[in-house]
Amino acid sequence: MALAALFLTVSLAARAADETTLEIVTKNGVHVFSVELARTDEERQKGLMFRKELPEGKGMLFDFKPDQDVSMWMRNTYIPLDMLFINADGTIRRIAENTEPLSEKTIPSGGPVRGVLEVIGGTAKKLGIAAGDKVAHPLFSGR
Template sequence: MWPYFRGWGAWWLAALLGLVLASGSLRAAEETTLEIVTKDGVHVFSVEMARTDEERQKGLMFRKELPEGKGMLFDFKPDQDVSMWMRNTYIPLDMLFINGDGTIRRIAENTVPLSEKTIASGGPVRGVLEVIGGTTKKLGIRAGDKVAHPLFSSP
């Protein structure tokens, strides 16, 4: 009976350890809605939030697709100069660098997949929105347009 019990205890310990280790990677990213106001209208996106260092570091790495209307919003509280890259990112992205008041400071269009070239914000920003490459051109989104989301304060 003892060997059976010892094996059973080891199984439970292994299962518990597996749950603890997996819990961080199985946690679903917070998803929220974001709007971009352009001269042609309002464009709505469903975005995953990247708030922690770990979430910001991973970003959209290893993804093979990103549907239109989806994206990831990086929170860089407090406002700061930011540099991004495309390491381990398999899809081209448009990166929108957004000031604390919600104004788009700069857009890097169709970034090159798997590149380690840094893409700078061009000044302090509160957030960076990543969407599928070509989105900003297709929707007429430009620097100076406004982003409505709780992350950004209204003037």
């Protein structure tokens, strides 16, 4: 039992260490998000699968170093998401809005990207986030 409690404590600490903040600069102002980082193949494959909710202002940032064409999907993802495909310099290349939950349809990046930010569906429209806006985070060279 003590070993299980220790494992849970270590797992929660590791998860907290993988959270960071990022900013998106739009014509409407700066919007700050608290994001989990997905850096390993396993973390990227799982993404936000099996989650039943994602609070506003939260998200997941996928690191695809080196830059590459990527395709995302919504397998086992129960909530609609906005996917922001981000170039290495922090410029948003494209946005897939309100993706369909549980769909296996691929959602392409439209060119090489360094990262993908997933946030709750409708966020881009609500905050006026658009392709060409800048993302400030250490993952991108624009910061």
